[in-house]
Amino acid sequence: MPTQSWGRINGQEKDSKSLHWRKDAAKLPQWEGHVLPFGLGRSYGDSCLIDGGTLIRMQDLNKLRHFDAATGRLSCEAGLSIADLLKFSVPKGWMIPVTPGTKYVTLGGAIANDVHGKNHHLRGTIGCHILEIELMRSNGEHLLCSLQNEEALFRATIGGLGLTGIILSCTIQLMPIESAWIDAEMIKMKNLEEFFEIDNTSDKDYEYTVAWIDCMATGENRGRGIFIRGNHARGGDIRRDFKKQKGEIIRMPIDAPGFSLNKLSVKAFNFAYYNKQFSKLKMIRQGFDPFFYPLDSVGEWNRIYGKQGFLQYQCIIPTHRTDDLKQLFDVIAKSGQGSFLAVLKRFGTMKSPGLMSFPQPGYTLALDFKNLGNKSAALFAELDKIVLRSGGRLYPAKDALMSALTFQTSYPQWQEFEKFIDPRFTSMFWERVSTRV
Numbered sequence: 001m002p003t004q005s006w007g008r009i010n011g012q013e014k015d016s017k018s019l020h021w022r023k024d025a026a027k028l029p030q031w032e033g034h035v036l037p038f039g040l041g042r043s044y045g046d047s048c049l050i051d052g053g054t055l056i057r058m059q060d061l062n063k064l065r066h067f068d069a070a071t072g073r074l075s076c077e078a079g080l081s082i083a084d085l086l087k088f089s090v091p092k093g094w095m096i097p098v099t100p101g102t103k104y105v106t107l108g109g110a111i112a113n114d115v116h117g118k119n120h121h122l123r124g125t126i127g128c129h130i131l132e133i134e135l136m137r138s139n140g141e142h143l144l145c146s147l148q149n150e151e152a153l154f155r156a157t158i159g160g161l162g163l164t165g166i167i168l169s170c171t172i173q174l175m176p177i178e179s180a181w182i183d184a185e186m187i188k189m190k191n192l193e194e195f196f197e198i199d200n201t202s203d204k205d206y207e208y209t210v211a212w213i214d215c216m217a218t219g220e221n222r223g224r225g226i227f228i229r230g231n232h233a234r235g236g237d238i239r240r241d242f243k244k245q246k247g248e249i250i251r252m253p254i255d256a257p258g259f260s261l262n263k264l265s266v267k268a269f270n271f272a273y274y275n276k277q278f279s280k281l282k283m284i285r286q287g288f289d290p291f292f293y294p295l296d297s298v299g300e301w302n303r304i305y306g307k308q309g310f311l312q313y314q315c316i317i318p319t320h321r322t323d324d325l326k327q328l329f330d331v332i333a334k335s336g337q338g339s340f341l342a343v344l345k346r347f348g349t350m351k352s353p354g355l356m357s358f359p360q361p362g363y364t365l366a367l368d369f370k371n372l373g374n375k376s377a378a379l380f381a382e383l384d385k386i387v388l389r390s391g392g393r394l395y396p397a398k399d400a401l402m403s404a405l406t407f408q409t410s411y412p413q414w415q416e417f418e419k420f421i422d423p424r425f426t427s428m429f430w431e432r433v434s435t436r437v
């Protein structure tokens, strides 16, 4: 069975190996052909897949190595998931400073995509908090990389798409928190103009900000949705309160039939979501799972799109190009292909050490589309043109369709990055986007 990514794209690996101990990686020089590390496969497209080589499964290399409770510095193996890290660190009053919208990702995978979260405006990407990376190259070299040592390779590995070697372990600076609760506010927004207003006034006072948008709404309702902002609560018994939070998981029992998601059902869902909140402002104290990881409560929710899978489109539009952002919404609504709620967030100015890191100052929009083959490709090509014109770019972790031209235009540093790629490492994504144009 080939390995699938989260969007249910098929890899074609010939072989796969699992690492259990860091010393297992010493065999890497003996494995034949091309290789690629694989975390928990939460990348949507093909950046975690390989065509014809060996996939190196990292999830069993997941031990904690060292934790300093006074400083919050934690060293762990790269297959440790954020879910397991939080179970260990939150009761001790320490939080991962940047988390994506799922906790089922490994630290190695998070570094390789230099993931961002709802607090990018304050804390940048995860790469801003990584102090050291232990890297294994296919020639047997075993390196400790940081801003002080092997700096160029350190920068290339953060956001390096798994191509610079195997990350065996890392040291991360955690963030102190007092409580296992989040004080969250949900504000109903009429349109995109209101989003800009609320967003501008929230950045300073809220650790986390994000908006869910009804991408089917048009005209004066364009961009309507719910703005969510929150802060870690203060005080209480963090150990006891975190224990209380038992995230329930409902599983998708079968693949949903292809016809169950159509323009009407999606429109109805988005409308219902927008209207489920009657008041303009709702204030609520939430646990980590509903606040950070609402989608994790439905296990294998990616099956909802049926066997043909789905594609996620995530781009950045620079801050001053709001007309281009509006046009993206219009094209998506007109296509009728956009699915459940879109996520909109403004990235801040904190620069990642990662050479190929995706975030830049601007608005990032992410939404899912059922995979309709050529129809999806035509829509994405139209969206890409707007993104390129604006000076923005697409997120490789979510991508399955970006052309080599789009990639090379929007990541001009890619040729510099190429020098750091381990010659035995490649991915389906990289084969597609690095073709000379």
Ligand SMILES: Cc1cc2nc3c(=O)[nH]c(=O)nc-3n(C[C@H](O)[C@H](O)[C@H](O)COP(=O)(O)OP(=O)(O)OC[C@H]3O[C@@H](n4cnc5c(N)ncnc54)[C@H](O)[C@@H]3O)c2cc1C
Residues within 6 Å of the ligand: 006, 036, 037, 038, 039, 040, 041, 042, 043, 044, 047, 048, 058, 078, 079, 099, 100, 101, 102, 104, 105, 106, 107, 108, 109, 110, 111, 112, 113, 114, 115, 116, 117, 118, 161, 162, 163, 165, 166, 167, 168, 295, 296, 397, 398, 427
């Ligand atoms: C519901 C959901 C919500 C998400 N929300 C966000 C979000 O808010 N922000 C965001 O940035 N991303 C988000 N993502 C994307 C996800 O965070 C990234 O794709 C993440 O990198 C996946 O980690 P993984 O462990 O599953 O790695 P995989 O998907 O298996 O691999 C990702 C990349 O990491 C490389 N890799 C994995 N392990 C190693 C290693 N040990 N050494 C070297 N390279 C390695 C792989 O080769 C590949 O290139 C979301 C995904 C889902 C499914």
